[in-house]
Amino acid sequence: MMNGNRISRSSSQSSIYQDTSDSHDSEKLSSRVGERVGIATQAYAKKVTSLIQLMTDLRASGAQALVDLPRIVVIGNQSAGKSSLVEAISGITVPRAAGTCTRCPMECRLQNVEGPWRCQVLLRYERDEHGNRLEEVREEKFGDVLTDRSLLEDMLRRAQLAILNPSVQASRFVTYDLSDDSKNPLGSERQLQFSCNVVCMDLQSPEVTDLSFIDLPGIISNVAQGEDRNNIELIKNLVREHIQGNALILLTITMRDDIENQSAAFLAKEADPDGVRTIGALTKPDTLQDGEHGPWMEILTGRRHPLTHGYFVTKQPGIQDLKEKLHHGAARERENTFFNTDKHWSGVSNDIRNRMGVPKLTTELSNLLGQLIATTVPVLRESARSQLTKAKEDLIGLPPPPPKHPAAELLRLVSEFSQDVKSSVMGFEGHEELIRQCLPAYTQFKLDILSTRPQFSALEKKSGDKRDLDNITFEGEDEAKVKAVREPVYVDEVKDLIKKFMTRQLPDSIPEAAKTALIRQSFEDWPMHLQNCFETVREAFIKRVGEIVKEHFERYTNGGLYELIRDLIEQEFEKVTKNMHSRMEWLIELEELPYTQNDHYLASLSDKYLAHFKKRRQDCSILGDAHAALSKLAEVGLPGITKEDLPKLLGPDIYEKEMIVMAKVCAYFWVSYKRVIDDFPRIIDLDFLRRFSKRTQQALIDGLELGGDDSTRRAASYLSEDPNTVLRRKDLESTKTMLEGILTKLFRFNML
Numbered sequence: 001m002m003n004g005n006r007i008s009r010s011s012s013q014s015s016i017y018q019d020t021s022d023s024h025d026s027e028k029l030s031s032r033v034g035e036r037v038g039i040a041t042q043a044y045a046k047k048v049t050s051l052i053q054l055m056t057d058l059r060a061s062g063a064q065a066l067v068d069l070p071r072i073v074v075i076g077n078q079s080a081g082k083s084s085l086v087e088a089i090s091g092i093t094v095p096r097a098a099g100t101c102t103r104c105p106m107e108c109r110l111q112n113v114e115g116p117w118r119c120q121v122l123l124r125y126e127r128d129e130h131g132n133r134l135e136e137v138r139e140e141k142f143g144d145v146l147t148d149r150s151l152l153e154d155m156l157r158r159a160q161l162a163i164l165n166p167s168v169q170a171s172r173f174v175t176y177d178l179s180d181d182s183k184n185p186l187g188s189e190r191q192l193q194f195s196c197n198v199v200c201m202d203l204q205s206p207e208v209t210d211l212s213f214i215d216l217p218g219i220i221s222n223v224a225q226g227e228d229r230n231n232i233e234l235i236k237n238l239v240r241e242h243i244q245g246n247a248l249i250l251l252t253i254t255m256r257d258d259i260e261n262q263s264a265a266f267l268a269k270e271a272d273p274d275g276v277r278t279i280g281a282l283t284k285p286d287t288l289q290d291g292e293h294g295p296w297m298e299i300l301t302g303r304r305h306p307l308t309h310g311y312f313v314t315k316q317p318g319i320q321d322l323k324e325k326l327h328h329g330a331a332r333e334r335e336n337t338f339f340n341t342d343k344h345w346s347g348v349s350n351d352i353r354n355r356m357g358v359p360k361l362t363t364e365l366s367n368l369l370g371q372l373i374a375t376t377v378p379v380l381r382e383s384a385r386s387q388l389t390k391a392k393e394d395l396i397g398l399p400p401p402p403p404k405h406p407a408a409e410l411l412r413l414v415s416e417f418s419q420d421v422k423s424s425v426m427g428f429e430g431h432e433e434l435i436r437q438c439l440p441a442y443t444q445f446k447l448d449i450l451s452t453r454p455q456f457s458a459l460e461k462k463s464g465d466k467r468d469l470d471n472i473t474f475e476g477e478d479e480a481k482v483k484a485v486r487e488p489v490y491v492d493e494v495k496d497l498i499k500k501f502m503t504r505q506l507p508d509s510i511p512e513a514a515k516t517a518l519i520r521q522s523f524e525d526w527p528m529h530l531q532n533c534f535e536t537v538r539e540a541f542i543k544r545v546g547e548i549v550k551e552h553f554e555r556y557t558n559g560g561l562y563e564l565i566r567d568l569i570e571q572e573f574e575k576v577t578k579n580m581h582s583r584m585e586w587l588i589e590l591e592e593l594p595y596t597q598n599d600h601y602l603a604s605l606s607d608k609y610l611a612h613f614k615k616r617r618q619d620c621s622i623l624g625d626a627h628a629a630l631s632k633l634a635e636v637g638l639p640g641i642t643k644e645d646l647p648k649l650l651g652p653d654i655y656e657k658e659m660i661v662m663a664k665v666c667a668y669f670w671v672s673y674k675r676v677i678d679d680f681p682r683i684i685d686l687d688f689l690r691r692f693s694k695r696t697q698q699a700l701i702d703g704l705e706l707g708g709d710d711s712t713r714r715a716a717s718y719l720s721e722d723p724n725t726v727l728r729r730k731d732l733e734s735t736k737t738m739l740e741g742i743l744t745k746l747f748r749f750n751m752l
Contacts, residue, residue, distance in 0.1 A: 062137025076252030078218030081283030084316035280311035406715035418697035445533035605667035
């Protein structure tokens with residue numbers, strides 16, 4: 001956001017009028033006859049010479065249609081003194097004849113150079129006669145370079161006639177007799193009343209600044225008899241278009257009419273509601289009568305209609321001065337004299353005095369334009385780079401032109417697609433997303449399986465105890481945090497189960513069927529957890545493959561290739577999914593009968609669980625009422641026995657056999673758990689992900705019938721191009737070429 005010196009808005013601001021008798025001479029506005037126009041004397045001018053030329057080159061090439069080029073735009077109501085203000089700022093004389101400079105925009109490109117005055121007038125065509133934007137903007141010279149400044153005004157009038165009469169070759173107007181006031185000059189089919197195309201002026205002189213600005217037609221509220229009333233809105237829309245974005249709005253306001261009645265002020269407010277890009281230029285202060293100055297003083301001090309950069313008041317040559325063709329230096333001297341001698345202006349406060357006269361206005365424009373320039377080039381680069389990237393992406397997104405060898409091209413596409421699927425499955429560099437999505441599913445599967453571990457209590461069911469195994473694991477703190485979901489099985493229930501499976505076994509033997517039944521109870525929920533894990537991976541894989549299909553084939557919709565590829569991929573997913581269901585059934589069946597060769601691990605865990613169960617029973621059998629037991633022992637003549645000696649006095653536990661079964665079942669769960677949490681992800685990887693990857697390419701080749709006798713014709717049909725795509729590609733390539741040219745110029749530019 002641009003910042004500017006802002007008049008204080010406080011209520012304690014000094015009064016409008018003050019005694020300046022002691023300092024009046026030192027505070028007078030200074031201006032010398034023959035002095036360069038104000039902006040040319042500013043320090044920024046030398047720094048931005050190359051930027052002004054850069055902006056000129058970019059605008060001439062039509063770059064403004066793609067990037068928001070910085071500019072000063074001069075707007076105002078008709079007869080607001082805008083032309084005089086443009087002359088005062090630029091040091092040129094613009095056409096003033098009726099119906100000339102009010103009919104199309106004029107772009108002034110001023111360059112401060114040593115040497116003789118010279119000017120080249122040009123025409124820039126941006127739109128056709130119906131107002132539609134041209135595909136390619138063109139700028140062409142209008143006549144030879146002028147070295148006599150007295151010829152410029154008439155040349156600008158002729159240039160505008162060329163713009164307004166597009167049916168006549170522009171060069172014919174270079175020597176056109178301006179005394180001919182016919183409505184259809186040079187046999188024109190129709191003379192436009194207004195045009196969006198631009199008369200440009202490249203002016204070089206030691207008396208001008210390095211500056212570029214656009215002078216727009218004055219805003220009108222009525223039209224002459226016979227003219228189209230739509231021209232009122234046409235001019236407003238032209239102004240709206242130019243003052244959007246990266247534009248510094250120089251708003252010309254005549255003091256002959258209330259500001260509320262001036263449409264230009266409304267349009268500036270509409271485009272710049274916060275007033276951060278607008279600077280007001282009040283004109284014709286010499287037309288005010290006694291008693292009319294107060295409201296304008298309030299505007300100048302920011303009490304009414306405030307703008308961030310405030311307002312300036314300027315006094316331009318009158319009708320007699322114009323007839324005398326007053327030099328701009330002399331005009332500034334007369335302006336200075338007016339403000340220093342007029343009773344309403346000579347005694348104003350310093351705040352207002354600093355905003356009186358064209359030199360003060362041009363100084364502010366210099367500051368604001370300097371800030372705008374300083375921030376513009378990086379923004380333009382980024383904008384052009386972003387648009388170029390988008391254009392390139394859009395070009396890539398288009399179907400390529402039909403290849404000379406369609407079958408070979410289609411085979412290449414299938415091969416590249418298959419390779420990308422493989423890269424995602426294997427997690428190669430740059431293709432890690434699928435594997436990253438699978439890992440959480442495998443972790444959740446591990447936790448789900450762990451939650452199914454058996455819950456045994458060493459106590460009898462009547463105790464209601466459920467505390468045995470919730471926090472009893474021997475594998476680490478993380479696994480201990482996983483809550484078991486199964487209901488506890490009590491030691492007496494295990495005893496009943498063993499009895500149920502007893503047949504021909506010897507006394508104290510434990511039937512294998514009993515242990516197997518207890519083990520299988522923990523596996524009851526495993527099919528559900530296997531299915532959940534697989535579905536999570538399957539959904540992620542289908543999504544990723546769909547994205548790869550889209551990346552490679554979405555552009556080929558015209559010949560139906562995209563839809564056919566999607567159908568073939570869906571069929572292949574059905575096949576590998578069916579195979580995975582079989583593999584899950586196989587894995588569950590594999591775990592139905594207990595088996596392991598991990599004897600040491602099984603025995604170690606069994607011992608730990610058995611020790612836990614025994615201690616639990618001992619603690620509850622005697623140690624719960626240890627004091628009473630020790631007292632009884634002392635009564636029967638066994639004093640000196642301690643609490644620690646009590647377990648030694650216990651005989652064999654009646655549930656010894658059951659606790660052994662419980663310990664082995666718990667230990668075996670861990671053996672099976674560690675096995676399945678590794679095996680199942682590997683089965684998914686091998687029999688689903690990698691199986692699909694290996695089969696895809698051949699499945700597509702077969703489905704597309706690329707090996708048949710008629711494969712070339714079919715491939716050509718699949719890769720056929722929609723006619724609209726041809727036009728789209730042409731437009732994108734044109735945009736790409738222009739943006740590349742813009743970026744080349746921008747990156748070559750270095751701020752001095």
